Amino acid sequence: MRNRTGAARIHALAGVMVLVAAAGVARGETGLVFEAGHPSLQHWLLPERPPYPEDNEPTPERVALGKMLFFDPRLSSDGNMSCASCHNPMFGWSDGLPTARGHKSMVLGRASPTVINTAYNTIQMWDGRKKDLEDQAIGPMEASVEMNTDFDRLFRFLNNNQGYSEAFARAYPGEGINKRTLAKAIASYERTIISNDSPFDRWIRGDASAMTEQQVRGFRIFVDPDKGNCAICHSAPNFTDNGFHNLGLASDGGESADPGRYAIKPVKILKGAFKTPTLRDVALTAPYFHDGSARTLMEVVEHYVKGGVVRERVSPNIRPLNLTAREKQDLVAFMEALTTRHEPVTLPELPLR
Amino acid sequence: MHAIVKLSGAAVAALLLAGTAMAAEYEVGQKNKAFTVKELTVKVGDTVHFTNQDDFFHNVFSLSDLKTFDLGSYPKGEFKSVTFDKAGKVEVECAIHPSMMMTINVEE
Ligand SMILES: [Cu+2]
Numbered sequence A: 001m002r003n004r005t006g007a008a009r010i011h012a013l014a015g016v017m018v019l020v021a022a023a024g025v026a027r028g029e030t031g032l033v034f035e036a037g038h039p040s041l042q043h044w045l046l047p048e049r050p051p052y053p054e055d056n057e058p059t060p061e062r063v064a065l066g067k068m069l070f071f072d073p074r075l076s077s078d079g080n081m082s083c084a085s086c087h088n089p090m091f092g093w094s095d096g097l098p099t100a101r102g103h104k105s106m107v108l109g110r111a112s113p114t115v116i117n118t119a120y121n122t123i124q125m126w127d128g129r130k131k132d133l134e135d136q137a138i139g140p141m142e143a144s145v146e147m148n149t150d151f152d153r154l155f156r157f158l159n160n161n162q163g164y165s166e167a168f169a170r171a172y173p174g175e176g177i178n179k180r181t182l183a184k185a186i187a188s189y190e191r192t193i194i195s196n197d198s199p200f201d202r203w204i205r206g207d208a209s210a211m212t213e214q215q216v217r218g219f220r221i222f223v224d225p226d227k228g229n230c231a232i233c234h235s236a237p238n239f240t241d242n243g244f245h246n247l248g249l250a251s252d253g254g255e256s257a258d259p260g261r262y263a264i265k266p267v268k269i270l271k272g273a274f275k276t277p278t279l280r281d282v283a284l285t286a287p288y289f290h291d292g293s294a295r296t297l298m299e300v301v302e303h304y305v306k307g308g309v310v311r312e313r314v315s316p317n318i319r320p321l322n323l324t325a326r327e328k329q330d331l332v333a334f335m336e337a338l339t340t341r342h343e344p345v346t347l348p349e350l351p352l353r
Numbered sequence B: 001m002h003a004i005v006k007l008s009g010a011a012v013a014a015l016l017l018a019g020t021a022m023a024a025e026y027e028v029g030q031k032n033k034a035f036t037v038k039e040l041t042v043k044v045g046d047t048v049h050f051t052n053q054d055d056f057f058h059n060v061f062s063l064s065d066l067k068t069f070d071l072g073s074y075p076k077g078e079f080k081s082v083t084f085d086k087a088g089k090v091e092v093e094c095a096i097h098p099s100m101m102m103t104i105n106v107e108e
Helices: A002-027 A039-044 A060-071 A133-137 A151-160 A162-171 A179-190 A199-205 A213-223 A297-306 A325-336
Strands: B004-006 B013-016 B025-031 B039-043 B047-052 B058-063 B068-074 B079-083 B088-093 B101-107
Touching: A039 A199, A060 A162, A060 A179, A133 A179, A151 A162, A162 A179, A199 A213, A213 A325, A297 A325, B025 B039, B068 B079
Parallel strands: B025 B047, B039 B101
Antiparallel strands: B004 B013, B013 B025, B047 B079, B058 B068, B058 B088, B088 B101
């Protein structure tokens, strides 16, 4: 019986090998041709419009209302903190801080991620505890360490405010002013904060002059399994696999370390694992990592070259890299090619009464 | 004496009949960040091999009431196996990629 099982296993693996040989190349990151506009690279282009839930198509009314709410500090208990306090367009929709500052300037445990392209995420937050933008939006208001919102007071304010009550009625006729419509409006606005027209995108679409030779070299290193091997996690098209990995940051290890995803899913390999962030517009969002421990993109690259610092539970996909000084610079130059030149952000006029 | 039965067009799961043995073996791949089958029905005592076919590590775990297991993480070409000893429904996931999910129905 045992022998038979063994034979069956070998047979099974042989079958798999054939499958891999037949269909493996098409989707993997090998077999790519590094020429501007080449068909083998088109999977790096984002869909023109991000997906949205059936009951929340981002109409202009919804986006306009969401924008007011996103920038309105009156959503917080002290009337001084909006979503944009920590997701500030002047800092690439992050805050320029190592980790966020919350209610009464309390230092929080994790960095503010950018909201750019979160519309394409299939899971939200560093630890993935929220599933989509609607699900996420009320969280910072409910958190006592963040906006610490008094919802009774907030809904009284929004209902009594003519500008807001009209805007809600236009955006969500018959749905009222409540946590659900608040979240839906904010999510609709976030779905317009998109980076999909960077030099990299233009190069992928066929403009050979959009990226420098150095940036093209950096792209090769980024996807090459024997070089950077970055694309296995920062995968097409949004430079994320929506997955969770432990990078062996210096802050990991020991009892007091941030458990990351493990707090949500108690599976061993998730200890100290965090969500792969997008790299689109990444040049605008320093400092880096969930603990803000890397000040520059070069420091990030140096971290990967070392293969992590605390290796106790680091992802097996993180290992020391063999990159020359020039190759490291190429990688950084490539990441700098991921910045879209955005239209200036115009601030909404908030309804006073 | 072993037959590989394709359960779907893409040759995603193979049913390996170990001769006249009562317990069967199945193979489920992990490919392009998905399990190769969304659902699989097996009998009590059957074994499922989970094979990584991607260029990066995957994990296999279940926190189902019926059966809890964590196969750790392993690279392309390797597989790990679970024998299902009670009837019921088991949700199988990959901890690294939360969108990877499948269900195994274990029948008497
Ligand atoms: Cu996986």
